[in-house]
Amino acid sequence: MTGSEIDTEFQNDIGEFWQTTHSQIYPELKRMVADDWISFETTEQDKKKKWYYLQPLGESELQQWLKTPLTANTDEEFPLKLFFIQYRDDALLTNLLQQELALHQEKLIHLKQRLTTVFADEATKDNNYGHHLILKRAIERETNNLSWLTKTLARLN
Amino acid sequence: MTGSEIDTEFQNDIGEFWQTTHSQIYPELKRMVADDWISFETTEQDKKKKWYYLQPLGESELQQWLKTPLTANTDEEFPLKLFFIQYRDDALLTNLLQQELALHQEKLIHLKQRLTTVFADEATKDNNYGHHLILKRAIERETNNLSWLTKTLARLN
DNA sequence: ACGCCCATGTAAGGGGTTACATGATTGC
DNA sequence: GCAATCATGTAACCCCTTACATGGGCGT
Numbered sequence: 351m352t353g354s355e356i357d358t359e360f361q362n363d364i365g366e367f368w369q370t371t372h373s374q375i376y377p378e379l380k381r382m383v384a385d386d387w388i389s390f391e392t393t394e395q396d397k398k399k400k401w402y403y404l405q406p407l408g409e410s411e412l413q414q415w416l417k418t419p420l421t422a423n424t425d426e427e428f429p430l431k432l433f434f435i436q437y438r439d440d441a442l443l444t445n446l447l448q449q450e451l452a453l454h455q456e457k458l459i460h461l462k463q464r465l466t467t468v469f470a471d472e473a474t475k476d477n478n479y480g481h482h483l484i485l486k487r488a489i490e491r492e493t494n495n496l497s498w499l500t501k502t503l504a505r506l507n
Numbered sequence: 508m509t510g511s512e513i514d515t516e517f518q519n520d521i522g523e524f525w526q527t528t529h530s531q532i533y534p535e536l537k538r539m540v541a542d543d544w545i546s547f548e549t550t551e552q553d554k555k556k557k558w559y560y561l562q563p564l565g566e567s568e569l570q571q572w573l574k575t576p577l578t579a580n581t582d583e584e585f586p587l588k589l590f591f592i593q594y595r596d597d598a599l600l601t602n603l604l605q606q607e608l609a610l611h612q613e614k615l616i617h618l619k620q621r622l623t624t625v626f627a628d629e630a631t632k633d634n635n636y637g638h639h640l641i642l643k644r645a646i647e648r649e650t651n652n653l654s655w656l657t658k659t660l661a662r663l664n
Numbered sequence: 665a666c667g668c669c670c671a672t673g674t675a676a677g678g679g680g681t682t683a684c685a686t687g688a689t690t691g692c
Numbered sequence: 693g694c695a696a697t698c699a700t701g702t703a704a705c706c707c708c709t710t711a712c713a714t715g716g717g718c719g720t
Binding site for chain 4: 509510511514529530533534537553555556557
Protein backbone atom coordinates (compact mmCIF):
# COMPACT_ATOMS: atom_id res chain seq x y z
CA MET A 351 0.00 0.00 0.00
CA THR A 352 0.94 3.65 -0.23
CA GLY A 353 1.03 5.97 2.75
CA SER A 354 -2.02 7.74 1.46
CA GLU A 355 -3.94 4.48 1.21
CA ILE A 356 -3.03 3.66 4.78
CA ASP A 357 -4.25 7.10 5.79
CA THR A 358 -7.58 6.36 4.08
CA GLU A 359 -7.84 3.06 5.96
CA PHE A 360 -7.45 4.99 9.20
CA GLN A 361 -10.35 7.22 8.23
CA ASN A 362 -12.56 4.24 7.45
CA ASP A 363 -12.14 0.65 8.60
CA ILE A 364 -9.36 0.95 11.15
CA GLY A 365 -10.57 4.38 12.22
CA GLU A 366 -13.50 2.73 13.99
CA PHE A 367 -11.21 1.66 16.81
CA TRP A 368 -7.78 3.23 16.17
CA GLN A 369 -6.99 6.74 15.01
CA THR A 370 -4.04 8.55 13.56
CA THR A 371 -3.19 10.94 10.76
CA HIS A 372 -0.73 11.12 7.90
CA SER A 373 1.58 13.18 10.12
CA GLN A 374 2.23 10.08 12.14
CA ILE A 375 1.97 7.61 9.30
CA TYR A 376 4.73 8.97 7.07
CA PRO A 377 7.45 9.23 9.73
CA GLU A 378 6.45 5.80 11.02
CA LEU A 379 6.76 4.26 7.55
CA LYS A 380 10.20 5.85 7.34
CA ARG A 381 11.13 4.34 10.68
CA MET A 382 9.92 0.90 9.63
CA VAL A 383 11.92 1.08 6.41
CA ALA A 384 15.01 1.95 8.46
CA ASP A 385 14.30 -1.05 10.70
CA ASP A 386 13.82 -3.27 7.66
CA TRP A 387 10.25 -4.14 8.61
CA ILE A 388 9.01 -2.87 5.24
CA SER A 389 10.46 -1.65 1.93
CA PHE A 390 9.15 0.65 -0.76
CA GLU A 391 9.29 1.09 -4.51
CA THR A 392 8.19 3.78 -6.90
CA THR A 393 6.76 3.31 -10.37
CA GLU A 394 7.32 5.20 -13.61
CA GLN A 395 3.85 6.65 -13.76
CA ASP A 396 2.87 8.58 -10.63
CA LYS A 397 6.44 9.04 -9.42
CA LYS A 398 5.37 10.64 -6.16
CA LYS A 399 3.66 7.50 -4.88
CA LYS A 400 5.64 5.14 -2.68
CA TRP A 401 4.44 1.55 -2.65
CA TYR A 402 5.28 -0.17 0.59
CA TYR A 403 5.82 -3.91 0.98
CA LEU A 404 5.99 -5.98 4.13
CA GLN A 405 9.42 -7.54 4.64
CA PRO A 406 10.13 -10.88 6.37
CA LEU A 407 11.35 -9.09 9.49
CA GLY A 408 8.19 -6.98 9.64
CA GLU A 409 6.05 -10.07 9.18
CA SER A 410 7.77 -11.83 12.03
CA GLU A 411 7.46 -8.73 14.23
CA LEU A 412 3.73 -8.71 13.50
CA GLN A 413 3.30 -12.37 14.32
CA GLN A 414 5.39 -11.95 17.45
CA TRP A 415 3.16 -9.12 18.60
CA LEU A 416 -0.01 -11.06 17.82
CA LYS A 417 1.21 -13.92 19.95
CA THR A 418 2.11 -11.69 22.91
CA PRO A 419 -0.53 -12.03 25.65
CA LEU A 420 -3.01 -9.19 26.04
CA THR A 421 -2.09 -6.77 28.77
CA ALA A 422 -4.75 -5.32 31.07
CA ASN A 423 -5.35 -1.57 31.08
CA THR A 424 -5.58 -1.20 27.33
CA ASP A 425 -8.95 -1.85 25.73
CA GLU A 426 -7.61 -1.00 22.30
CA GLU A 427 -5.18 -3.88 22.04
CA PHE A 428 -7.89 -6.50 21.62
CA PRO A 429 -9.71 -4.99 18.62
CA LEU A 430 -6.39 -4.09 17.02
CA LYS A 431 -5.08 -7.63 17.22
CA LEU A 432 -8.43 -9.01 16.16
CA PHE A 433 -8.24 -6.87 13.04
CA PHE A 434 -5.18 -8.75 11.83
CA ILE A 435 -6.84 -12.13 12.08
CA GLN A 436 -8.27 -12.97 8.70
CA TYR A 437 -9.74 -16.43 8.99
CA ARG A 438 -12.28 -18.04 11.25
CA ASP A 439 -10.10 -21.11 11.86
CA ASP A 440 -6.98 -19.19 12.92
CA ALA A 441 -5.85 -20.72 16.22
CA LEU A 442 -4.94 -17.25 17.46
CA LEU A 443 -8.58 -16.22 17.29
CA THR A 444 -9.80 -18.58 19.99
CA ASN A 445 -6.73 -17.70 21.96
CA LEU A 446 -7.38 -13.97 21.77
CA LEU A 447 -11.02 -14.33 22.73
CA GLN A 448 -10.12 -16.47 25.71
CA GLN A 449 -7.53 -13.97 26.89
CA GLU A 450 -10.02 -11.13 26.57
CA LEU A 451 -12.61 -13.20 28.40
CA ALA A 452 -10.25 -13.85 31.30
CA LEU A 453 -9.29 -10.17 31.56
CA HIS A 454 -12.88 -8.99 31.63
CA GLN A 455 -13.95 -11.63 34.10
CA GLU A 456 -11.35 -10.15 36.44
CA LYS A 457 -12.58 -6.67 35.62
CA LEU A 458 -16.19 -7.52 36.41
CA ILE A 459 -15.26 -9.05 39.73
CA HIS A 460 -13.26 -5.94 40.55
CA LEU A 461 -16.12 -3.61 39.62
CA LYS A 462 -18.68 -5.53 41.66
CA GLN A 463 -16.26 -5.43 44.57
CA ARG A 464 -15.93 -1.67 44.19
CA LEU A 465 -19.70 -1.25 44.15
CA THR A 466 -20.15 -2.98 47.49
CA THR A 467 -17.20 -1.30 49.20
CA VAL A 468 -17.72 2.25 47.91
CA PHE A 469 -21.50 2.27 48.23
CA ALA A 470 -21.86 0.28 51.42
CA ASP A 471 -24.80 2.34 52.65
CA GLU A 472 -27.73 3.99 50.91
CA ALA A 473 -26.68 7.51 51.95
CA THR A 474 -23.37 7.29 50.08
CA LYS A 475 -25.23 6.34 46.97
CA ASP A 476 -27.75 9.17 47.33
CA ASN A 477 -25.02 11.76 47.82
CA ASN A 478 -22.84 10.50 44.95
CA TYR A 479 -25.50 9.49 42.50
CA GLY A 480 -23.46 10.16 39.36
CA HIS A 481 -20.53 8.14 40.61
CA HIS A 482 -22.92 5.32 41.46
CA LEU A 483 -24.37 5.38 37.96
CA ILE A 484 -20.88 5.18 36.43
CA LEU A 485 -20.17 2.00 38.34
CA LYS A 486 -23.54 0.45 37.52
CA ARG A 487 -23.01 1.25 33.86
CA ALA A 488 -19.50 -0.21 33.87
CA ILE A 489 -20.80 -3.41 35.44
CA GLU A 490 -23.57 -3.73 32.88
CA ARG A 491 -21.11 -3.11 30.06
CA GLU A 492 -18.69 -5.76 31.31
CA THR A 493 -21.52 -8.24 31.80
CA ASN A 494 -22.63 -7.69 28.24
CA ASN A 495 -19.05 -7.91 27.01
CA LEU A 496 -18.56 -11.25 28.73
CA SER A 497 -21.75 -12.60 27.27
CA TRP A 498 -20.63 -11.59 23.77
CA LEU A 499 -17.22 -13.17 24.25
CA THR A 500 -18.72 -16.40 25.56
CA LYS A 501 -21.27 -16.52 22.76
CA THR A 502 -18.64 -15.85 20.10
CA LEU A 503 -16.30 -18.49 21.49
CA ALA A 504 -19.11 -21.02 21.51
CA ARG A 505 -19.91 -20.27 17.89
CA LEU A 506 -16.35 -20.93 16.83
CA ASN A 507 -16.50 -24.50 18.06
CA MET B 508 -8.06 18.22 49.69
CA THR B 509 -4.31 17.82 49.46
CA GLY B 510 -2.50 16.85 46.27
CA SER B 511 -1.74 13.50 47.75
CA GLU B 512 -5.39 12.87 48.54
CA ILE B 513 -6.32 13.72 44.97
CA ASP B 514 -3.65 11.28 43.81
CA THR B 515 -5.26 8.58 45.95
CA GLU B 516 -8.67 9.35 44.44
CA PHE B 517 -7.15 8.78 41.02
CA GLN B 518 -5.94 5.38 42.12
CA ASN B 519 -9.37 4.42 43.46
CA ASP B 520 -12.72 5.99 42.59
CA ILE B 521 -11.83 8.28 39.71
CA GLY B 522 -9.18 5.85 38.48
CA GLU B 523 -11.94 3.56 37.25
CA PHE B 524 -12.50 5.83 34.27
CA TRP B 525 -9.80 8.52 34.34
CA GLN B 526 -6.09 8.12 35.07
CA THR B 527 -3.22 10.33 35.99
CA THR B 528 -0.35 10.53 38.44
CA HIS B 529 1.05 12.99 40.94
CA SER B 530 3.47 14.24 38.28
CA GLN B 531 0.54 15.78 36.51
CA ILE B 532 -1.50 16.64 39.56
CA TYR B 533 1.00 18.92 41.29
CA PRO B 534 1.80 21.13 38.30
CA GLU B 535 -1.90 21.30 37.47
CA LEU B 536 -2.77 22.42 41.00
CA LYS B 537 -0.11 25.07 40.65
CA ARG B 538 -1.63 26.21 37.37
CA MET B 539 -5.12 26.37 38.89
CA VAL B 540 -3.85 28.43 41.81
CA ALA B 541 -2.26 30.83 39.32
CA ASP B 542 -5.59 31.03 37.47
CA ASP B 543 -7.43 31.62 40.75
CA TRP B 544 -9.58 28.52 40.34
CA ILE B 545 -8.36 27.19 43.68
CA SER B 546 -6.30 28.38 46.66
CA PHE B 547 -4.27 26.58 49.27
CA GLU B 548 -3.32 26.84 52.92
CA THR B 549 -0.86 25.07 55.16
CA THR B 550 -1.32 24.18 58.82
CA GLU B 551 1.07 24.28 61.76
CA GLN B 552 1.28 20.53 62.19
CA ASP B 553 2.27 18.72 59.02
CA LYS B 554 3.77 21.77 57.38
CA LYS B 555 4.45 19.96 54.12
CA LYS B 556 0.77 19.38 53.36
CA LYS B 557 -1.02 21.89 51.18
CA TRP B 558 -4.78 22.02 51.62
CA TYR B 559 -6.51 23.15 48.47
CA TYR B 560 -9.87 24.92 48.38
CA LEU B 561 -12.15 25.55 45.42
CA GLN B 562 -12.52 29.28 44.67
CA PRO B 563 -15.62 30.95 43.18
CA LEU B 564 -13.93 31.21 39.79
CA GLY B 565 -13.07 27.51 39.83
CA GLU B 566 -16.61 26.62 40.82
CA SER B 567 -18.03 28.63 37.95
CA GLU B 568 -15.53 27.07 35.53
CA LEU B 569 -16.67 23.64 36.68
CA GLN B 570 -20.35 24.46 36.26
CA GLN B 571 -19.66 26.01 32.89
CA TRP B 572 -17.91 22.84 31.73
CA LEU B 573 -20.70 20.62 33.07
CA LYS B 574 -23.23 22.61 31.07
CA THR B 575 -21.21 22.39 27.85
CA PRO B 576 -22.76 19.82 25.48
CA LEU B 577 -21.00 16.49 25.14
CA THR B 578 -18.79 16.25 22.09
CA ALA B 579 -18.62 13.09 20.00
CA ASN B 580 -15.33 11.19 19.77
CA THR B 581 -14.57 11.19 23.46
CA ASP B 582 -16.13 8.39 25.51
CA GLU B 583 -14.45 9.64 28.65
CA GLU B 584 -16.28 12.94 28.87
CA PHE B 585 -19.58 11.36 29.86
CA PRO B 586 -18.41 9.39 32.91
CA LEU B 587 -16.24 12.30 34.01
CA LYS B 588 -19.14 14.75 33.98
CA LEU B 589 -21.42 12.19 35.56
CA PHE B 590 -18.96 11.89 38.41
CA PHE B 591 -19.54 15.51 39.41
CA ILE B 592 -23.30 15.12 39.66
CA GLN B 593 -24.13 14.38 43.26
CA TYR B 594 -27.90 14.18 43.46
CA ARG B 595 -30.55 12.19 41.66
CA ASP B 596 -32.73 15.26 41.07
CA ASP B 597 -30.03 17.40 39.46
CA ALA B 598 -31.48 18.69 36.20
CA LEU B 599 -28.09 18.23 34.54
CA LEU B 600 -28.34 14.48 35.07
CA THR B 601 -31.31 13.93 32.76
CA ASN B 602 -29.69 16.34 30.37
CA LEU B 603 -26.41 14.44 30.30
CA LEU B 604 -28.10 11.07 29.84
CA GLN B 605 -30.15 12.42 26.95
CA GLN B 606 -27.08 13.86 25.27
CA GLU B 607 -25.24 10.57 25.63
CA LEU B 608 -28.29 8.73 24.32
CA ALA B 609 -28.44 10.91 21.21
CA LEU B 610 -24.72 10.51 20.53
CA HIS B 611 -24.84 6.73 20.80
CA GLN B 612 -27.97 6.43 18.71
CA GLU B 613 -25.99 8.14 15.95
CA LYS B 614 -23.05 5.85 16.61
CA LEU B 615 -25.17 2.71 16.35
CA ILE B 616 -26.70 3.82 13.07
CA HIS B 617 -23.21 4.53 11.75
CA LEU B 618 -21.90 1.12 12.83
CA LYS B 619 -24.82 -0.76 11.28
CA GLN B 620 -24.26 1.20 8.11
CA ARG B 621 -20.59 0.22 8.12
CA LEU B 622 -21.46 -3.43 8.57
CA THR B 623 -23.63 -3.54 5.49
CA THR B 624 -21.28 -1.53 3.28
CA VAL B 625 -17.99 -3.14 4.32
CA PHE B 626 -19.29 -6.71 4.48
CA ALA B 627 -21.65 -6.63 1.55
CA ASP B 628 -20.88 -10.20 0.52
CA GLU B 629 -20.11 -13.37 2.46
CA ALA B 630 -16.60 -13.70 1.01
CA THR B 631 -15.45 -10.37 2.45
CA LYS B 632 -16.59 -11.51 5.86
CA ASP B 633 -14.85 -14.89 5.55
CA ASN B 634 -11.58 -13.27 4.52
CA ASN B 635 -11.65 -10.58 7.19
CA TYR B 636 -13.20 -12.47 10.03
CA GLY B 637 -11.50 -10.52 12.82
CA HIS B 638 -12.54 -7.20 11.38
CA HIS B 639 -16.07 -8.51 11.08
CA LEU B 640 -16.08 -9.57 14.72
CA ILE B 641 -14.91 -6.13 15.82
CA LEU B 642 -17.86 -4.51 14.10
CA LYS B 643 -20.35 -7.03 15.47
CA ARG B 644 -18.98 -6.50 18.96
CA ALA B 645 -19.14 -2.71 18.64
CA ILE B 646 -22.77 -2.95 17.52
CA GLU B 647 -23.69 -5.19 20.42
CA ARG B 648 -21.93 -2.87 22.84
CA GLU B 649 -23.74 0.19 21.54
CA THR B 650 -27.07 -1.61 21.62
CA ASN B 651 -26.49 -2.53 25.24
CA ASN B 652 -25.34 0.99 26.04
CA LEU B 653 -28.50 2.47 24.55
CA SER B 654 -30.66 0.08 26.50
CA TRP B 655 -28.92 1.07 29.73
CA LEU B 656 -29.30 4.77 28.99
CA THR B 657 -32.98 4.39 28.16
CA LYS B 658 -33.61 2.30 31.24
CA THR B 659 -31.76 4.74 33.50
CA LEU B 660 -33.60 7.73 32.07
CA ALA B 661 -36.93 5.99 32.60
CA ARG B 662 -36.06 5.28 36.22
CA LEU B 663 -35.32 8.94 36.90
CA ASN B 664 -38.88 9.94 36.01
C1' DA C 665 -1.69 26.33 -19.16
C1' DC C 666 -3.50 26.91 -14.92
C1' DG C 667 -5.91 25.80 -10.80
C1' DC C 668 -7.12 22.28 -7.73
C1' DC C 669 -6.38 18.24 -5.35
C1' DC C 670 -3.27 14.36 -4.38
C1' DA C 671 0.65 12.44 -1.95
C1' DT C 672 4.23 13.29 0.75
C1' DG C 673 6.69 15.49 4.19
C1' DT C 674 8.22 18.68 8.40
C1' DA C 675 7.64 21.63 12.60
C1' DA C 676 5.78 23.27 16.81
C1' DG C 677 3.22 22.65 20.73
C1' DG C 678 0.70 20.00 24.31
C1' DG C 679 -0.06 16.41 27.34
C1' DG C 680 1.03 12.21 29.48
C1' DT C 681 4.46 8.78 31.38
C1' DT C 682 8.59 7.48 33.68
C1' DA C 683 12.34 8.55 36.23
C1' DC C 684 14.74 11.40 39.37
C1' DA C 685 14.92 14.10 43.57
C1' DT C 686 14.12 16.10 48.37
C1' DG C 687 12.50 17.45 52.81
C1' DA C 688 9.03 16.19 56.43
C1' DT C 689 6.87 12.83 59.24
C1' DT C 690 6.13 8.52 61.35
C1' DG C 691 7.31 4.02 63.44
C1' DC C 692 10.29 1.16 65.91
C1' DG D 693 17.93 8.26 66.23
C1' DC D 694 17.43 6.11 62.06
C1' DA D 695 14.89 3.93 58.39
C1' DA D 696 10.92 3.84 55.78
C1' DT D 697 7.45 6.11 53.58
C1' DC D 698 4.75 10.33 52.92
C1' DA D 699 4.00 14.52 50.33
C1' DT D 700 5.71 17.34 47.19
C1' DG D 701 8.11 18.69 43.24
C1' DT D 702 11.06 18.58 38.64
C1' DA D 703 13.07 16.71 34.28
C1' DA D 704 13.34 14.06 30.17
C1' DC D 705 11.21 11.63 26.87
C1' DC D 706 7.67 10.01 23.85
C1' DC D 707 3.62 10.34 21.30
C1' DC D 708 -0.11 12.73 19.33
C1' DT D 709 -2.31 16.83 17.24
C1' DT D 710 -2.38 20.88 14.54
C1' DA D 711 -0.39 23.61 11.41
C1' DC D 712 2.69 24.59 7.77
C1' DA D 713 4.80 23.37 3.41
C1' DT D 714 5.82 21.47 -1.40
C1' DG D 715 5.99 19.26 -5.77
C1' DG D 716 3.39 16.09 -8.92
C1' DG D 717 -0.80 14.70 -11.32
C1' DC D 718 -5.34 15.69 -13.20
C1' DG D 719 -9.18 18.12 -15.30
C1' DT D 720 -10.81 21.59 -18.24
